[in-house]
Amino acid sequence: MNPTIIVTGADLAQQALDLLTGYEIVYAGKTPTEDDMVALCRAHNPVAIIVRYGKVGAAVMDAAPALKVISKHGSGTDTIDKVAAKARGIEVVAAVGANAAAVAEQALALLLACAKSVVQLDARMHAGHWDKATHKSLELGGRTVGLVGLGAIGLRFAKMADALGMRVIGFDPFAKNLPAYVQAVDLETIWRESDAVSMHCPLTEENRNLLNAATLAQCKRGVIVVNTARGALIDEAALLAAVRSGQVMAAGLDSFAVEPMTAGHPFQGEKHFILSPHIGGVTSDAYVNMGVGAARNLLAVLARTPDAVAVA
Template sequence: MPIILSTNALHPRAEAMLAEAGELRIASNAKPETLLEEGREADVVIVRAPLPAPLFSAAPRLRAAIRHGAGLDMIPVEAATAAGVLVANVPGVNARAVAEHVFLVTLALLRRFRPMDCDLRDAGWSAGRAHADNGAELAGRTMGIVGMGNVGRAVFRIARGFGLDVLANTRKPATLPEGALAASLDQLAEKSDIVVLCCPLTPETRGLIGRERLARMKPSALLVNVSRGPVIDEQALIAALGEGRIAGAALDVFDVHPLSADHPYFTFDNVVLTPHAAGITDESMMRMGTGAAEEAIRVLNGQLPENLCNPEAVERYRKRFPAE
């Protein structure tokens, strides 16, 4: 039977699908050395944790690495391609969950939910209620969305329902939906009340929000990151928050996680922190898991994935598995 290794547990429905297609193994932990050792016999790997690049040359039966989700930063795509291993993902299936999270944390910041809840519990009714005087509404504000892929478009649709004006920064401004105005990054930073980062991590987006762009933002502006941690210059953001140069931030992703217990972010009342959970709901886990399982089954049946991310690997892949 083919061996399917998943770096982490999957939704029960996905595990049931994979167990019918082969021998499903869940890695004992997600450390690179563990994945390298336990992945040597795998035919397919389902990816929810960073894969070590040497795995692709150390696993002679490996056909595909399939991302449980959309972002490919956990897969060394060049190493996979060089080894003739197919890379696939499941795009868009958690976009709604991430978009809903954006508005959860934005409203929490605007309505001062965190300090209100803490002071209500610790200091009483009046102390908590006093925060309401400084709360603000979403309607009538401008939201700037950086990256208009599946997540960015889902954020846009909800934003319009809240009565927000939307600026968007994208590599393809001609494809923007009606109602979204194209803007440069600097224009977006200067004019937005809420800046939402939805872009992938690439060499071009690493450090995209640094000292200069933070300085362009309004003192009343909020920054929401549901992309990847290194898109923000972390030290520049800590400095901006410490100096009161922006009003707050909501961060779901970080340069390094888990966050250390003494991380400066924990000292700010105007920062909402979540543990890379924006895209995780029961529904999205089911969609991501079953989508990844469907791609794995296609590969094991001799087909190419529907969402193949490295077509340049196909020729070498066919040489490795010539009967297909």
């Protein structure tokens, strides 16, 4: 019987499946609960889990004694209990950079939508209005964008912002050998000097609610906020208040503290919020890149892990 890999999703790119021949692939569906995952692990005792949706915690790991590796279909591993995994000798790997182009493009789209009032003007046009005499958009050239996080996605976005003629400043204590068009600064400088702030860092307990009432108050009045990283980087109540007061001109958000967003969320129906359902990394190309990256990463771990069943 072939060893099993569980995918916390309903599908996986064919190019990834081609790499995993010799393994039984079990799909958990698009919204697997912890109970679903525990049951599947008990039934199949997987050697690997590919994480697309949902969370993988200690209970899931304990239900799979053969588990050697948890491989993220993407770059953010905050949905995996890495402390529990380490304690159990389970490696956690991520397809870092596989969706960098897709997410950076979404960040740029949200920034432009905010600066150019794309959504509002579209709605007005469809309603029969012609606001040429009364509307003024924001020109981004010559303005400063502050990036929190200078990994693969942040640097890809930085290159595009530079091409627009923007001054690019960024904070990332781990970034090295930055390109000449990115100026490394501290967070206080990000808040003080940015006309737009774009979040590109992983979520940790240290940076949860990094953008909050205090830090938003330090920003220029009329700043644009873009977040394609993790929703919990931002105190959502504080952002709502800042947008309503005009301290924040507009917010372009692709990620939220609780996902999926449910009916009645305070952002819904609010002017100056441009929202998308965490689809920055969801393109046909990124889908393949992330699947292949996740497959290659887990195969590499299985190939070097003692007692693991690595299928040639």
